[in-house]
Amino acid sequence: MRSAQVTAILPAKDAEPYIGTTLETLLRQFDDASALKLIAIDDGSTDGTGDIMRAYAERFAHAEVLVNARPSGLATARNQGLGHVEGDAFCFIDGDDWMQPRRLQVLAEQLQALDCDFLRTDHVRVRGQDRRLVRAPHPWRGIAASPREAILPADDKTMVDYPYAWAGIFHRRVIDEGLAAFPDGLFTAEDRPWIWRLHLQASRFAVVDAPAILYRRGVTTSLTQVHDRRQLDFARAMAQVLEIVQQDAEAERFLPKAVQTVLALSSHHIVRSRRMDPGLRRDMRRSIRGLLATLPVSDAARALARLDGSRRRVLARSLRTAGRAA
Numbered sequence: 001m002r003s004a005q006v007t008a009i010l011p012a013k014d015a016e017p018y019i020g021t022t023l024e025t026l027l028r029q030f031d032d033a034s035a036l037k038l039i040a041i042d043d044g045s046t047d048g049t050g051d052i053m054r055a056y057a058e059r060f061a062h063a064e065v066l067v068n069a070r071p072s073g074l075a076t077a078r079n080q081g082l083g084h085v086e087g088d089a090f091c092f093i094d095g096d097d098w099m100q101p102r103r104l105q106v107l108a109e110q111l112q113a114l115d116c117d118f119l120r121t122d123h124v125r126v127r128g129q130d131r132r133l134v135r136a137p138h139p140w141r142g143i144a145a146s147p148r149e150a151i152l153p154a155d156d157k158t159m160v161d162y163p164y165a166w167a168g169i170f171h172r173r174v175i176d177e178g179l180a181a182f183p184d185g186l187f188t189a190e191d192r193p194w195i196w197r198l199h200l201q202a203s204r205f206a207v208v209d210a211p212a213i214l215y216r217r218g219v220t221t222s223l224t225q226v227h228d229r230r231q232l233d234f235a236r237a238m239a240q241v242l243e244i245v246q247q248d249a250e251a252e253r254f255l256p257k258a259v260q261t262v263l264a265l266s267s268h269h270i271v272r273s274r275r276m277d278p279g280l281r282r283d284m285r286r287s288i289r290g291l292l293a294t295l296p297v298s299d300a301a302r303a304l305a306r307l308d309g310s311r312r313r314v315l316a317r318s319l320r321t322a323g324r325a326a
Contacts, residue, residue: 003034003062003086003087004034004035004036004037004061004062004086004087005030005035005036005087005088005089005108006029006030006035006036006037006087006088006089006090006091006104006108006169007036007037007038007039007081007084007085007086007087007089007090007091008026008029008036008037008038008039008090008091008092008093008104009039009041009078009081009082009085009090009091009092009093010022010023010026010038010039010040010041010053010081010092010093010094010095011040011041011043011074011077011078011080011081011094011095012040012041012042012043012045012049012053012094012095012096013042013043013044013045013049013071013095014045014046014047014049015045015047015049015095015096016045016047016048016049016052018095018096018216019049019052019053019095019096020052020056021098022093022094022095022096022097022098023038023040023052023053023056024056024098025098025099025100025101026038026060026093026099027056027059027060028099028101028102029099029101029102029103029104029105030102030104030105031102031105033060033061034061034062035087035105035108036060036061036062036104037060037061037062037063037064037085037086037087038056038057038060038062038063038064039063039064039066039081039084039085040053040056040057040063040064040065040066041065041066041067041068041077041078041080041081042065042066042067042068043068043071043072043073043074043077044068044069044070044071044072049095050065050067053065062086064084066080066081066084068080072185073185073186073187073190073230074094074182074186074187074190075182075183075184075185075186075187075190076182076184076185078092078165078182078190079181079182079184082175082180082181085172085175087172088108088112088171088172089107089108089111089169089170089171089172090169090170090172090175090180091104091107091166091168091169091170092165092166093166093213094166094215096216097166097213097214097215097216098213098214099211099212099213099214100211100212100213100214101211102211103210103211103212103213104169106210106211107119107121107168107169107208107210108169110142110206110208110210111169111171114142114144114204114206114208115144115204116144116171116204116205116206117147117170117171117173117174117179117202117203117204117205118147118168118169118170118171118174118198118202118205119168119169119170119205119206119207119208120136120138120159120162120167120168120205120206120207120208121136121167121168121207121208121209121210121212121213122134122135122136122167122209122212123164123166123167123212123213123214123215124212124213124214124215125215125217126214126215126216126217127216127217127218128218131214133212134215136159136162136167136207137156137157137158137159137161137162138150138158138159138207140206140207141206141207141208141209142206142207142208142209143206144204144205144206145204145205145206146203146204146205147159147198147199147200147202147203147204147205148199148200148250148254150199150205151196151199151200151254151257152253152254152257153257154256154257154260154303154306155260155306158257159195159199159207160195160196160199160257160261161261162195163191163192163194163195164191164215165182165191165194166213166215167213174198174202177201177202179197179198179201179202181194182194183237183240186233186236186237187230187233188230188231188233188234188237189233189234189236189237189238189265190233190237192237192238192240192241192261193237193240193241193244196241196244196245196258197244200244200245200248200254229280229283231269231272231276231280231284232280232283232284232287234265234269234284234287234288235284235287235288235290235291236287238261238262238265238266238291239291239294241258241261241262242255242258242259242262242294242295245258255296255299256299256302256303259295259296259299259300259303260303260306262291262292262295263292263295263300263303263304263307263311263315264307264311266288266291266292266315266318267307267311267314267315269284269288270284270285270288270314270315270318271314273285285318288318289318289321292315292318292319300319304319
């Protein structure tokens with residue numbers, strides 16, 4: 001049997017209503033079905049997710065199903081999958097998303113032709129019957145470039161603000177160079193440190209056009225919809241971003257962008273915490289104040305001035321408590 005060219009890493013927890021659609025579309029990615037290997041991770045599901053994974057695995061030429069007795073989180077589950085990658089390329093997909101036919105075949109061909117470490121694509125955001133194209137924030141298509149040059153400017157949306165692990169494909173050497181792994185144990189915002197390390201340390205990337213990946217929003221079990229203690233990992237993740245940037249040889253160049261991102265996301269999570277129970281809301285705001293207290297004063301002041309008035313007002317109390325001028 002021909003060996004796989006691309007490995008798809010699919011972690012999921014309690015995704016029974018959607019996982020069949022995800023797996024069905026993976027069967028339609030290559031003219032030669034043996035070109036794809038499936039790594040499915042049942043991350044502590046309590047529904048039929050694992051059974052559906054095992055049933056579909058029999059239809060793939062190459063497939064493994066890994067089972068976690070208890071949920072380990074998306075970051076750790078993805079890392080499990082990385083240890084089973086075969087072929088020259090791999091990708092991620094979540095259990096409630098799906099792909100148009102031949103997406104991975106097109107991406108694998110472009111990855112080879114452009115000789116890049118990774119490729120990124122647009123995606124389609126799905127909410128009920130509504131679908132909206134979300135474009136990767138990069139002005140050039142189909143042109144290999146330095147990932148570092150796609151981090152700036154600080155005051156505009158760039159590729160580090162587009163952290164979706166499933167919106168692209170990656171060459172095997174990203175694993176070999178230690179750039180593919182996610183911070184273990186993070187239940188949310190795990191893609192933020194990951195995308196920064198990738199853009200700071202990889203050599204070549206491109207944004208390309210390809211058949212779409214469709215990202216389902218509004219799923220009740222998604223962490224974007226749930227308000228529990230896992231959300232506290234946001235501050236830990238952004239602290240890791242700051243550490244990664246501060247260790248870089250061009251830290252002064254990229255730190256303003258990292259600080260801007262910390263402030264913008266902190267304002268979002270402060271507003272979001274209003275829907276949490278009082279104890280969790282206090283813990284979330286305490287963790288954000290601790291994060292803000294680590295920001296360089298001058299960078300924080302400049303970043304704050306670039307934010308709109310509503311976000312500055314949201315941040316004002318946390319910044320004062322953290323010892324930063326609002």
